[in-house]
Every structure is written in structure tokens, then in C-alpha cells.
Amino acid sequence: MIGKLCAALLPGLPLLAGGVGLLLPRSSKRAAIWLAVSSTGLVALLALWCAADALGSFGVIGVKFTPIDLSFTLGSFGELDVTAVLRLDGLSALVASLVALVALAVQVYSIAHLARDERYVPYAAQLTLFTGAMLLVVSSADLITLLIGWELMGLCSYLLIGHDRTNPAAPAAARKAFVVTRVGDIGFLLGVVLLGAGAGSFNFDQLGSASAATQTAAGFGLLAGVLGKSAQFPLHTWLPDAMAGPTPVSALIHSATMVAAGVYVIARLDAIVLSSDAVRLTLATVAGVSILLGACAAATNDDLKRVLAWSTVSQLGYMLAGFTVSSPIAPPLFHMFTHAAFKALLFLGAGAVIVAVGSSSMARMGGLRRSMPITAVCAAAGLGALAGVPPLSGFWSKGSLLALADAAATSDGGASGLAGAIVLGCGTLAVPITAFYCLRIWLLVFGGSYRGPAAPRDSGWLTLGPLIALTIPTVLLGAVPLYGQLGNWWAAAGANYGAGALLPGEALTPLLDGSLVVLGAALAWSLWHRNQRDPARVFGRAQPILADGCYGDAMQRALVVTPVLAAARMARAVNEHGVDGAVRGVGLAVRSAGGVVSRGHSPLARYVSFAATGAVGVALLMLLIAGITA
Template sequence: MTVLAAAAPLAPLLAAFVGFLLRSRRAAAALAIGAASVSLVAAIGLAVRFENPFVDAYRAADFAGLSVDFGVRVNGPATLMAVTVGVVALAVQVYSVAYLHDDDRYAPYAAQVSLFTAAMMTVVVAPDLIQLLIGWEVMGICSYLLIAHDRRLPEAPGAAVKAFLVTRVGDVGFLLGIAVLGYHAGSFRIDVVLAHDYHPRDLTLATLLLLAGVAGKSAQFPLHTWLPDAMAGPTPISALIHAATMVAAGVYVVAQLFPLFEGSDTALTVLAVMAAITMLLGALAALAQTDIKRVLAWSTVSQLGYMTGALAVHAPGTALFHLFTHAAFKALLFLAAGAVIHAVGSNLIAVTGGLRGTMPATFLATTAGLAALAGLPPFSGFFSKEAVLASAAHEGGGAGWLVYGAGAVTVLLTGWYAARLWLRVFLGAPRTDAARNAHEPPGAMRWPVLLLAVPATLLGFAALSDGFVDRLGPGTEEVGHFGAALAVPLLLALAGAGLAALMWRRTDAVPNAPASAGAGPGASEAPPSLVAPVAPLPALLSPGDAGARADPADLLPARDTLAAAFYLDAVQDALVTRPVLALARWVKRGDEAVVDGAVNGSGATAVRAGGLLALMHRASVPRAAGAALAGAVLLGLVAAVLEWTR
């Protein structure tokens, strides 16, 4: 068992080290896919053979009584998480071979993906907070490298730097939180940290600091701003970051350390507020995006809010359940989006349309993914999202009803933007020649999408298995338990989707309705009546001209504000970035004037004095005689003064 647990991170780690030395595309692909396969097989073997939690670690260091252990720690959630990471990583590696077939930097890319996978696997099986921190930080480095991979995109370097710096802000708090826990527990070993009896003040401080890191890694308000911009990276990397690594890490760590958070009502209240704002903000921003990947990116922000909301209402197992279903349908959606982008040559929704006929396999897979995202039965998202809302309602109180209310509204919004994306991309008539000439991607891109459609559709039924639910850990009372209350989120999701369909059909009646990104000045001034009956499904599926130019978002009030996510980037820039840069410039000038001035001034003085002495040493006879005479006169004057003062 220990060998299997260690192989999951070590196989991709070794592949990364070797891969950085390779230049052959074929060898790099074989190594990366082989290592991902070994890691997945090890994870599956671990999940199949797992019976009881175990820890196998050795003492790596001891700093003044603070021990650091390296090894593996395996429990139920770790086995499920390892399989999830392995499946998505293998799908991404296979998919990338075709997606980046013309990329001359594929070899280092494949090595970086392997390192990314190894880092997340390290977080999953870490027995010690320091080992966990190493994997946590390596993921940050890999995200920077992979987001900036395509150097032809002018926005890629800035997006990579933004992701790195914003997550680093949270990581400072995360590091301090680990330090507080280790200092008081006398060890960084997770089992020791969880068993220690902390003073309530110290526990609250530590958990709030850890939440700063979670907000950064898992893109929670107010440190969420990096995630949509990270879409500058290759689409397979978006799938990996959004589904099984990076953003999932924060939720997973809180679930594994939940006994600590359970001891701090303050931390859980902060988490509930953060979750409610995040899920609503992400859903509202997704309504008006014109880029396929940015719609999915903002949906990830929103869905992460559901996970942290479940944590806030004492349901860590439910949070993990939604993490696993989300990993399946979000990886599917990003890879399917990559197929669409590959076919039409653009990320813009306006360039697509009518792809149901030319890309039927991608259409069916995306339909499954969007249905799961919207929470429609029998798709996986229905089971996990319903469990989150049921847990919030069961919790009650301020935090519980806050999470439930925000989650219910978000269900409505999610149904709307999922339906809008589905209608705009796949139905109606093609809006461009690229859409008319689109075709299915190569097999290496198509098969990962189709295979991911299976868990996106069926994984929710695992909630009916007691063995699966038991592995999720505590806080799973509402998983797999269905009552009349589930009708509320289902009706909200259907209402959102139906409203989007109605608006999609009716926008053709708006004169000069915009055909692409951005609402025109009058786009929402005179919306058509929204009380007309929704067109029947056969009419929606008809490939005629209806809907060729329609965009339901054209009827949204304040579309530009929604598309800009309430201008929070600008607010962050004004309140944080600019003041920090101004302070940095002031410190730089002070350093140059005072510190550098003192150092450089003393050096310049010594140089000038040395030059003067050198000049005297090298002087001609008349100058030397003059200097000797001046010295003699000076000595005589000194002697006379001394004699006179005696």
C-alpha cells in the first residue's frame, strides 16, 4: 500500500525531471503519458485495496524540537482524490498531444504538466504540513509556467504573473498558519496537529491564516481575480487547473484539516460569507462573457463557492463529493471547448453557432457536461449540488441560510448561462464560415472528451453506494438522501435554462441585435416581451436561421458591468496594486538616496583620497619639493603652537 501511495506522485515527478532534458516530441509524449498512466494505476490500486487509514513516514528534519516528516498519509478522501487527479491528468496528457501538435515547445510543456500532477499528488498523500506546503508551492510555479506557455499571446505573460502574485498573497497567510499550528503542536505532522488541544484564540488565528491561502489557490473572493485571466494558457491546462489541481487543492486541504476549522466558529463564518459572495459573483460574471473559456472559468469560481459553502456548514464530505463531480464535468467542458476552439480557430462564442450538425460527438459530450453543471438529473452535478444545498438548509442559522440562499440563486443563474452557452455554440445557424466548415477533432482529442462524459453523467449515482459515501468522510448526511426539498433547486435550474431559451428566441426580434461580444448602447433599452411561451424543443433544435445572431446576454441590464465582474479588477488595482507600486517606488528612491548614497559616497571618498595620495606619490621633483616644504612648514607651526602653550 505504501508503494502504491508513493508511486502516485513519484512517477510523474521522475517523468518531469527526465522530460526537461528531452527535445524529441515523440519521446516526451511517451514519457508523459506513460508516467500519468502509472500514477493513475497506482491510485486505482490504492483505492481498490484501501481498508483503513494509515501513515508511513520518516523523520526528515528536526528544528529545535519541531519535527518534519516525509512519507504518505492515506485515508478515504485521499484515495478518491488521487484517482480524480490521475484520471484528469492522463486525459490532459493524451489530449495535449493532438491539441499542441504544431507547438515546438511541447516537450517542456509535457514535463511541466507531469510536475504539476506530481505536486498535486504530493498534496493528496502528504503526512506532514511541510511536505504539503512543498507540493502547494510547486503547483504555483507550474501554473505560472503553463499559463505563460504560449508566448505568441500578448496577454499570457501578464496573466501568468498575475496568477503567481495573487496566489502568493494568500500563500503568505497559508505559511504563517502552518507555522502557528506547528509551533503550538510541536510538530508539523498532520495527525499530531489535528490531535493537539489549542487555545481558541490560537486556533482561530491559524485557521483564518490558512483560509487566506485557500482563497488564493481556490480562487475565492477577494483573491479570485487571477483565475479568469489564466485562460491565456493552453486549454488542456485550463482543464487541469480547474478540475483536479490548483483550485481543488484549497478545498481538499480544508476538508482534510476540518477538525481544526470545526473548532473555530469565526473561521467557518468567514468561510460562509466568502463562499456566498464567490458563488454569486462567479455566476453573475459568467452570464455576460463572450469567450467560451471565460464562461467556464467564471463557472469554476462559482462552483468552488458551493464547495467552500459546504465546508462552512460542517459538511466536508459533501464538499468533496461536489469537488469530484465538478472535476469530471469541468474537465469534460474545457476539453470539449478546446475541440470547438480547434475547429473554428477562435475562443469567441460569436464565431460559433450550429455546431450540433458538424460536431455531433462534441455536442453530446458538452450537453452532458452543461447539464451536470446546471444540476439537472440524472447528471452528476444534480446529486452533489443538491447535497450541498440540503446540508446548508439542515445546518440552519445565519451561515446555513446564507449559503443556501446564495446557492439557490446561483442555481438559477447557472441554468441560464449554461443554456446560453449550449444554444449559442451548438444550435441555430452557423454565424461564420469557420463554424460552417467545422469538424470533429482528431481521436486523441475526441476520446478523452467522450470518456470523461461517462463520470460527468454517472458519478452522481455513487451517492447511492454506502462504501463511496463512507470514504468521503464526515459531513455526508445529506449525500444520497432525496426529499421534496430537491424540487426547489431543480425548478430553479429549469427556470434559468428556460428563460435563456426564451430570450435566445426573442432576441431575433430586436432590430440590429449585436452579433458578437459586448452589448451595444441600446441592446437592453427595448427588450421584447418575455411572457411569450418558450419555443418547443424541436423548434429549438431546428438548424434554421432562428437564433443565428441571437444572444440572450444582449437583453441583460448592465451587461458591461457583469462582463467586467463588477470591475473588481479595477478596484483591486486602485486599492492595492497602485499603492503598493507607489510605495515600492518611494522605497526605491529612498534606498538609492540614503543606503546607496552612503555606500557609494564612502567608496567615492576613499577613491578620491587614494587618488590624491597617488598624485603626491607620483609627483614631479618641483611638486615633491613643494609638498615637503609645505609639510615642514606645517610641522614647524605645530611645534611652535605646542611650545607656546606649555
């Protein structure tokens, strides 16, 4: 009973709070703050409690935990029942805690960040609504609930990106984000429909009864949706532009949660989605391209938030690629956890820096380690984790992924081996580039001397608090596989999800990784330290092309946008001149028929001819009807 209440409250409380918050008037800022922070805090506590329960089942705390299922029927279409099922098991409880904690940090951060924004009230409500939608995705155990949470997240992302009305880029960026993810969701919806029709039910447990062909086709469909939401090639173009939204939004939605929702969906449905080799290879290729594309773009961009966005594309590629190299889902999920921590940290830090400096261009920053020391230290931790510097968390998670890819490439045959080779190649190649741009960021922003006009100071505690809070998991999460009881639990959890090697098993891979990190960092340092110029100049003339994402936007416009708009124009012309023209033509024909006939010969002849034609017509019609009904 308590369990079912928890399962219902976990997504239900923030959804309700968000809905109520949307109805609050603009002036009630205090009430909005209370509502948002308290509901997110309550949900975080609830999620942590459930996660602790889950830990308990593995022997750390002595309480027995069983997965909780909560279902209610939404309706039945003929013989197809639509039942919403919420499931709270170990995996969903852990991911829910992640989501809730990052959301709480972001909510607290937003209080200061949007202190002077008059539209704070709807912002906080939308943020809470988003948290509820993500928790719905995390706790769903049937496709329809998943779809509801999935699309609701997309809507909240759209509303939040477009939050700042004075930013001319914001409405366009919001629209682009929604449309691009919606294109991916064509496939997602078709995948859901296929599975529902093929398996006779939308429940995750029963999806396996669909035929193999259905599963493959549905796998491609669901993959399309995941690629859209997780900003992988070719549906990645929306994420850099989405940085037009407020920075806390970028921290929550576009680094830690929504983009990770795709990873979670594949983790949950991996038996279905990755059941076929074709899907596996496609995902490996796409993810590999995204890894490299994102890394190169991050290394060449000047806008701090765009660099982080491209970096997210790259890291998500790592996560998705991890699923293709073997069936244990623990390693990519581990990377999702660590990535959430350090990327949210980096975005919040970037927000603090941007507010202090007044611009997001890294060319105008520098020397901030003296005026914003705490932020500099936290950012260093985050960047180190991103680059994969031991013993920070990123080293362990990325390392285990590459180790698995190595194992798959060398020992597995067929598609799995090929996927492993692709992942290993792209992933290893991106390691020095990642280290390069991480050091580049720190040097350009915090190193050297200040290049801008304003006088930056370190931020208040409402801003620094979440930063420090996120630095702790960034540094320590890597320890989870190693130490004592927690290590036992993690190994056992991994065993439950079929994890093989969670740690960088062979010594070769971590050595190689480590040396590549040092290589990339050394390159960045050597290009910078003499006269503090941007290390990205090493890319030479390719820099603007790479920064733009290798013509991603232009290709999208040429391949999709322009043809659709041309089709729209044509449809409108056909509709108005063709179809409607025919209708209007009938009216004109009737009028001119009168004119034509009246220009005949004598009036009597006209009458007679017309009347005779009519009589013959009616007689024929009568014969026809009589013949039909006889």
C-alpha cells in the same frame, strides 16, 4: 511493504518522470509522449488499485485495507523535527484516482491539441510534474509535504499558463496567477509556521494540540492560501486571465485539480481550520460572494473559456461553502468529484470547438451541432450537470449541499445558522443564473446557425476519446449514492467522515432547485429563440461591468498593486539618495574639510589647530576606553 511502495510511487513516479522529461531535448517528441502518457497511466492504475482496496474495506471486494503511512525525516531544527509523512487512506486514494484519471485524459488530449507545437516536450514534462505535485498534496499527512506540493503546483501552473510564447497575454497572465496565489500563500505559510510552532510538530495528527487561539489564527492563514488557490473573492482575479494558457491546462489545473486542492486541504484539516466561528463565517461570506460573482460574470462574458473560468469560481464557492454549514465533509467532496468530471469535460470540449472554429469568441460560433455532433452531445451532458439537471451528477451534488445549508439555517443557531443562511441564499439565487448561462453556452455554440468564417469539422479520436470518457462519470456519478453495493459503500464512507444527509433529503429542496433550473433555462431560451441573439442582453448596461468581475481587477490594482509600486519607488529613492547619500556625503565632507581648513589663516595656525584637535580627540578616546575596561 507493497503499501509503502505504493504510497511512495504515487507522487514519486510522476515527479520523477516530470524531472526526467524536463531534461529531454526538444526534438524527442515521441519519447516525451511515451514518458508522459505511460507514467500518468501507471499512476492512474496504481491509484485505482488503491481505491479499489479502499472500497474493499467497506465490503465490496473482500480485501482488507488499512491506511498506509510512509514517513522519512527531512531534518531537525533544534527540538523541532521535520518529518515528511505520506498517508494513503480511503479519501486520498479516491481523490488520487480522480486526479490521475483526469490527468491521463488531458495528456491524451494534448497529443492532438499540441500536435503542431514545437514546445510539446517541456509542456508534457511540466504537466507530469504538476500531476506529481498534486498527488503529493493529496497523499501528504504533514504540513511541510503539503506546502511543498502546494507551491510546486503553483510553479507548474505558472509555467504552463505561459506556455504559448506567441500569445501576448500569456506571460502577463502567468505572472498574475503566481503573484495573486502567492499573496494568498503569505497566509498559508504563516498558518503552517503558527501550527508548527504551536503544536511542536507538523504532522496532521498532532496539530490538534495547538492552542485554540493558534488554531484560529492559523485557520485564517490557511484560509487565505485556499482562497488564493481556489480563486475565491477577493483573490479570484487570476483565474479568468489564466485562460491564456492551453486549453488542456485549463481543463486539468484550473478546473479539476489545483483549484480543487484548496477544497481538499480544508477537507483534511477541517477540524483545525473551521474550529472557530470567525473563520467559518468569513469563509461562508467569501464563498457566497464568489458564487454570485462567478455566476453573473459567466452569464455575461463572450469568450467561451472565460465563461467556463468564471463558472469554476462559482462552483468552487459552492464547495467551500459546503464545509461551513456542517461538519460532514462528504457532500462538498462529492461536488468536487462531479465538478471535476463535468468541468474537465466542458474545457476539453471547448478546446475542440476553439480549434475547429479558430476563435474562442462565442459570437463567432453557432450551429456546431451539425458539424460536431459528438462534441455537442458531450457538451450538453456537461452543461446539464453544471446546471443541475436531474438525473445528471451535478443535480445530486449541488442539491445535497443546498439541503445541508437549508438544514443548518433552519435548525442550527449562532454562527453555523448564519453561515447556513448566507450559503442557502447565495446558492439558491445562483441556481437559475447557472442554468441560464449553461443553456446560453449551448445555444450560442451549438444551436442556431454558424456565424463564423471557417468550416468546422468534428475532431479526431485522440480528442473525442477523452471527451467521451469524461461524459460517463458526468452522467453516472450521481448514481453512486443510490444503487446497491456502491450505495452501501458510499453511505458507509460518508459515515466514516460523519456524513448525515447525503441525498437531497427533504422533497422541498430538490423541487425548488428543479423549478429554479427550469426558470433560468426558460429565460435564456425565450431571449434567444426568436432571432438568435445573445441572451446576456437581459443584463442591459450592467453586462460589461459584470463580465469584468465588477471591477475586481481595477480594485486590486488600486488597493494593492499601485501602493506597492509606489512604496518600491520610494524605497529605491530613499536607498539611493538617503542612505547612500549619507555614505557619499562622508567622502565629500572629508574632501571639503580639507578645503575648508586650508582656507584658514596662517599655515602654522592651521597645523597647530588641526593637530591639537586630533590630540584632544585621541586623549578622550583613550580615557573612554580606560573607563570602560576598568
